Amino acid sequence: MERVIGIDLGTTNSCVAIVDSGTPTVIPNRGGYKTTPSMVAITEAGKRLVGHIAKRQAITNAENTVYAAKRLIGRKWNSSQVKNAVLTSSYRIVEGPHGDVRIQLRDKTYSVPEVSAMVLQEMRVIAEDFLGETVSKAVITVPAYFNDNQRQATKDAGQIAGLDVIRIINEPTAASLAYGFGKNLEKLIAVYDLGGGTFDISILEIGAHGVFKVIATAGDTFLGGEDFDARIIDWLVQGFKNQHGIDLRQDRMALQRLKDAAEKAKCELSSVKETEINLPFIISSGRNEALHLQQTISRATLESLCEDLIDRTIDICKQTMLDAKLDKEEVEDVVLVGGMTRMPKVQEAVAGFFDRDPCKGVHPDEVVALGAAIQGAALVDDQHEMILLDVTPHALGIMTFGSLFEELIPQNTTVPTSRTKIFTTSRDNQTAVKILVMQGESQQAEENEMLGEFILTGLRRAPKGQVEIEVTFEINADGIVSVSAKDLETGQQQSIQVTATSGLTKDEIKQMIDSAKEYMVDRRSSEEFEAAKQEAEKLIVEIERLFPQVEVVVAASDFGREAVNKARRILRDAKAAIDSKDATAIKNQIEALARTQRMFKGVVTKTQ
Numbered sequence: 291m292e293r294v295i296g297i298d299l300g301t302t303n304s305c306v307a308i309v310d311s312g313t314p315t316v317i318p319n320r321g322g323y324k325t326t327p328s329m330v331a332i333t334e335a336g337k338r339l340v341g342h343i344a345k346r347q348a349i350t351n352a353e354n355t356v357y358a359a360k361r362l363i364g365r366k367w368n369s370s371q372v373k374n375a376v377l378t379s380s381y382r383i384v385e386g387p388h389g390d391v392r393i394q395l396r397d398k399t400y401s402v403p404e405v406s407a408m409v410l411q412e413m414r415v416i417a418e419d420f421l422g423e424t425v426s427k428a429v430i431t432v433p434a435y436f437n438d439n440q441r442q443a444t445k446d447a448g449q450i451a452g453l454d455v456i457r458i459i460n461e462p463t464a465a466s467l468a469y470g471f472g473k474n475l476e477k478l479i480a481v482y483d484l485g486g487g488t489f490d491i492s493i494l495e496i497g498a499h500g501v502f503k504v505i506a507t508a509g510d511t512f513l514g515g516e517d518f519d520a521r522i523i524d525w526l527v528q529g530f531k532n533q534h535g536i537d538l539r540q541d542r543m544a545l546q547r548l549k550d551a552a553e554k555a556k557c558e559l560s561s562v563k564e565t566e567i568n569l570p571f572i573i574s575s576g577r578n579e580a581l582h583l584q585q586t587i588s589r590a591t592l593e594s595l596c597e598d599l600i601d602r603t604i605d606i607c608k609q610t611m612l613d614a615k616l617d618k619e620e621v622e623d624v625v626l627v628g629g630m631t632r633m634p635k636v637q638e639a640v641a642g643f644f645d646r647d648p649c650k651g652v653h654p655d656e657v658v659a660l661g662a663a664i665q666g667a668a669l670v671d672d673q674h675e676m677i678l679l680d681v682t683p684h685a686l687g688i689m690t691f692g693s694l695f696e697e698l699i700p701q702n703t704t705v706p707t708s709r710t711k712i713f714t715t716s717r718d719n720q721t722a723v724k725i726l727v728m729q730g731e732s733q734q735a736e737e738n739e740m741l742g743e744f745i746l747t748g749l750r751r752a753p754k755g756q757v758e759i760e761v762t763f764e765i766n767a768d769g770i771v772s773v774s775a776k777d778l779e780t781g782q783q784q785s786i787q788v789t790a791t792s793g794l795t796k797d798e799i800k801q802m803i804d805s806a807k808e809y810m811v812d813r814r815s816s817e818e819f820e821a822a823k824q825e826a827e828k829l830i831v832e833i834e835r836l837f838p839q840v841e842v843v844v845a846a847s848d849f850g851r852e853a854v855n856k857a858r859r860i861l862r863d864a865k866a867a868i869d870s871k872d873a874t875a876i877k878n879q880i881e882a883l884a885r886t887q888r889m890f891k892g893v894v895t896k897t898q
């Protein structure tokens with residue numbers, strides 16, 4: 291049976307898991323870490339770096355290192371979130387050809403799905419290395435709050451990475467799957483997920499026979515660990531300005547160092563009460579004198595700097611409970627997800643709100659990927675009976691007269707679903723009506739996400755308000771939205787299937803898939819080369835070390851001299867193969883090198 295990997299594509303870190311002989315397991319990367327930074331960089335030499343190696347060089351190559359691409363995925367250039375990211379990111383965010391967002395790294399611009407694809411490709415390689423086989427199917431998780439465009443863009447990223455994304459599931463749903471796996475529970479739980487960039491709260495009902503039903507979900511795609519880091523950065527920058535009159539924000543490298551130090555201090559403050567931030571030579575005073583930043587920060591300071599951020603998450607929890615028409619007491623367990631839930635103040639706030647200690651049994655960094663792997667296994671194996679009942683995270687509706695948003699399907703409606711509403715014309719003798727399909731919670735249509743549009747023509751001429759148009763919204767089990775409009779009198783009908791766009795055309799995606807494939811071939815062959823080179827070099831060093839002793843011993847016989855000359859030739863050919871950077875040529879020499887090394891060792895041992 292084909293393996294399916296589960297990938298938690300996080301804002302800060304990503305994680306990959308698999309169900310191995312019935313047990314969900316997280317796959318560590320080569321460094322032994324179970325999570326990999328969702329960072330991508332291009333070096334001066336044009337080399338692509340992903341994960342820990344990208345993170346390690348982020349300070350010295352800040353402009354060409356992308357972090358938190360998830361905040362940009364599926365967003366439009368003119369959105370306020372993107373405008374904000376343009377101002378605060380150390381890498382360059384530029385406008386794409388379709389009003390989408392692109393990232394400039396050295397002399398090339400990349401779409402956001404392409405950057406995310408690089409991270410996904412890395413996760414795929416981690417899994418393939420571990421399993422020793424190729425993997426092509428994946429379940430990828432997204433925040434429950436992602437809109438259709440963001441989901442589609444994530445799917446495109448998977449496709450670019452050469453993965454067949456068999457399902458996109460919501461992170462909290464995945465977390466609840468991992469939480470409930472094999473336990474046969476019937477419980478109402480809350481999943482509080484505070485990650486690097488996003489916040490989500492979901493209330494789920496785990497029912498008999500593997501039914502996982504989402505009751506309500508809400509969140510904020512621009513609220514997470516990065517905001518906590520930003521508060522520390524602001525505090526440090528202000529302190530430095532007061533002390534030296536210099537604004538550290540002017541210097542991209544200083545800013546990147548601050549960012550790193552702020553995150554590190556924040557994490558440390560989860561286990562200690564006070565920590566020191568020490569950044570020597572952070573900037574020059576302008577009088578040829580280097581300035582250092584040294585500051586002690588306490589847990590209490592961090593908590594007061596971030597109090598309102600934590601409060602915002604609790605406000606969303608409150609609202610969600612109201613939407614779900616549930617009492618806090620009815621929630622039987624609280625599952626914490628995301629690295630930020632390690633912060634004691636966050637745990638305290640959640641425990642305070644739900645009036646119970648959160649569940650300790652799940653690992654906040656791994657639970658989402660594990661859930662994705664469980665869902666992946668269930669999709670290819672009929673034996674695992676599991677039903678996920680999700681809800682629409684956003685209201686769906688149309689724009690009506692006066693740019694108002696008229697809701698047809700409310701937020702948190704279980705899918706699949708369908709709703710119908712009657713509208714009337716707004717002008718006399720109006721013969722056509724444009725239907726703008728939108729997703730969001732604002733009453734002002736333009737503040738919501740536009741999903742698509744179509745025109746219903748051939749309406750009967752009549753005074754305004756007298757032509758009735760029936761609009762039907764339908765969402766199927768895959769979350770695909772279709773909308774139709776019908777003139778009730780003439781029966782004239784128009785409909786569209788709302789296909790979310792990631793901002794990329796089919797051709798662009800195809801091109802990106804090709805170049806990602808090319809990269810994989812290059813990468814695999816360079817890995818093959820490195821492995822062969824290392825093996826050959828080890829043998830060369832060993833032979834050269836033994837050479838003087840062997841030469842002395844065998845010098846007396848013609849046969850011995852011939853053997854030594856042959857060894858010299860083998861060494862020369864092996865070195866030439868290494869210089870030519872040809873993995874196959876090196877591999878061809880390894881056998882001869884190994885034979886020589888064995889022979890040399892034999893000679894030396896005999897004479898000792």
Ligand code: AMP
Pocket residue numbers: 300301302303304484485486487514515516553556557558560627628629630631632633654655
């Ligand atoms: P995630 O997106 O779930 O990987 O969460 C990453 C976020 O969690 C980042 O903002 C991290 O800085 C933060 N984080 C990780 N470990 C800790 C910790 N021990 N204390 C506080 N925050 C942490």
